[in-house]
Amino acid sequence: MRKPVPFAIGPLSSFIAADVRRLAAAASRHDGLEPLSEVPLLRLELDEPWLTHVVARSHSGGVVGYAQIDRSGADASAELVVHPSYRRRGTGSILLATAARDAHLPQFGGEPGQRGKRLTVWAHGNLDCAQGFAAAQGYAVVRELLLLDRSLDGAGQGIVQGGRAGGQSGDRLAAGAGDGIRLFSPGADDQAWLALNAAAFASHPEQGRLTVDDLHQRMSQPWFDAEGFFVIPADGADDVGHRGLAAYLWTKIHPATGSGDEGGGDEVAAGTSGEVHGEIYALGVAPACQGQGLAKRLLRRALAYLAEQGCSRVVLYVDGDNSPALAAYRAAGFTQAALDVQYAALTI
Ligand SMILES: CC(C)(COP(=O)(O)OP(=O)(O)OC[C@H]1O[C@@H](n2cnc3c(N)ncnc32)[C@H](O)[C@@H]1OP(=O)(O)O)[C@@H](O)C(=O)NCCC(=O)NCCS
Structure with a gap:
């Protein structure tokens, strides 16, 4: 009926x-x-x-x-x-x-x-x-997007390079010192970040097309905090990078919410609403700088930062066919928590 x-x-x-x-x-x-x-x-x-x-x-x-x-x-x-x-x-x-x-x-x-x-x-x-x-x-799966997560329990005391939190071996993570990472500078870094993002995500259907308006819209959201937006200047660039960025990692903190969230927020996965959790919102390395360990360095800094902010867990999205990124995230202790898929008609 x-x-x-x-x-x-x-x-x-x-x-x-x-x-x-x-x-x-x-x-x-x-x-x-x-x-x-x-x-x-x-x-x-x-x-x-x-x-x-x-x-x-x-x-x-x-x-x-x-x-x-x-x-x-x-x-x-x-x-x-x-x-x-x-x-x-x-x-x-x-x-x-x-x-x-x-x-x-x-x-x-x-x-x-x-x-x-x-x-x-x-x-x-x-x-x-x-x-x-x-x-x-008559629609079939044409793309898979994985939600990965890892716990940060005990991570404030040190995140092991191999990904286990609070372990007995591996590097302790003092935020900052000597890792070549600085914070994104809103305004001064906008154009350099857009160029880096477009180059790093040239073949990505969504991330690579972000415009300055998209960047500013995200920066105006209540969750935005430049303290959690890390960049590595390109060789020879200024301290605040008008002259180029080699890599960035942008984090986002999702506050704990009650089960009756009416706000239509952007919780990223079931089971995350009751706890403060972090997200690796985006991570990009310029093509010419890939394979040099920049992503690993940024991830270590970001995980330490999110642990300091009280996050018990970190999530991120990555395309199922992005083998280099998956390898970097798995090495940092992330495992698959959920799967989003994109469907397309078998015939149009
Ligand atoms: C997927 C969704 C949009 C379907 O909306 P809907 O209004 O229930 O869909 P329809 O009534 O038009 O369903 C058409 C046909 O799809 C199939 N279908 C729909 N829901 C189904 C279910 N839960 N299990 C199995 N088949 C289902 C059936 O063949 C159905 O025909 P029938 O009811 O005569 O058997 C809805 O369940 C939803 O909002 N889900 C959460 C959001 C989501 O997953 N969106 C992505 C969609 S690809």
Whole structure:
């Protein structure tokens, strides 16, 4: 017994954006993890020609489904969620069909035979519902994003280079001294950081495309703290690097929250909400400086910093096919905690 559900496409008012955050929070409580990641949540009120918002409402007017489609990259990328009480009624199918139609439309008219972009869809945690839904829609996994984590118990007393916390051998980590690392300087380092980030993530579909506005938006978030943003200047660069950066590691601290988080925050994994935990938010080394141990040095500093800040655990995301990064993280004691996947239609 399926009744049609009202759908609307267009920018979201701040009230509807708040409804979408509540919808995401309800799904998060039900599913045990956030259905929408940080970027779509930051863009809920953004109105751009390459971004599409689709809202599904119940017959009483409540927001029960949401899809966001980003057509700015080589592929179009969507995230979608349906309220737990409104699932298996065809809402997700209509959201996905709308997203696919949006992605496949050509951006410019005028030439016959044009087609738009391939649609990819994120499924955080690759839940059973997402797997069943994707299979029913003819979508298959095209990318895996691993959530890794490690404990920091006892790490304030020293993090062992091989990754075990509080061990008996290995280097003790006094923050700072002689490791060539300094803190990111907001403003002065912005352009150098953007150049480094674009070079380090040249083949990464999201991170490599960050703009100065994206950087400033993140720096204006309540969690931003330059004390947890580490850089290594390029050889010969100034102390505050107008002349280039070789590597960076940006951390983020997620405060402990109660189980009834209504804020639609950006918890990164089930089970992290009750404790203060850190995140290796991004780590990039310039291609010319890779293989010199800079990532290892930055990781040691970051883990020591996060331990000092009271984090009991650290998480990070890494692409499943990024072997060098996976090796560096595993050597630093990280193991897999969860898996996000990206789906794409088998045929378009
Ligand atoms: C995945 C999700 C969007 C599906 O939304 P929905 O409105 O329930 O989907 P539909 O009702 O359109 O389902 C269409 C078909 O998908 C399949 N499907 C959907 N949920 C399923 C489940 N839990 N188990 C198995 N198959 C499922 C079924 O074949 C279903 O048809 P049927 O109900 O006639 O059997 C929703 O469960 C959700 O919000 N999950 C959390 C967020 C998420 O994982 N998003 C990523 C999606 S790729």
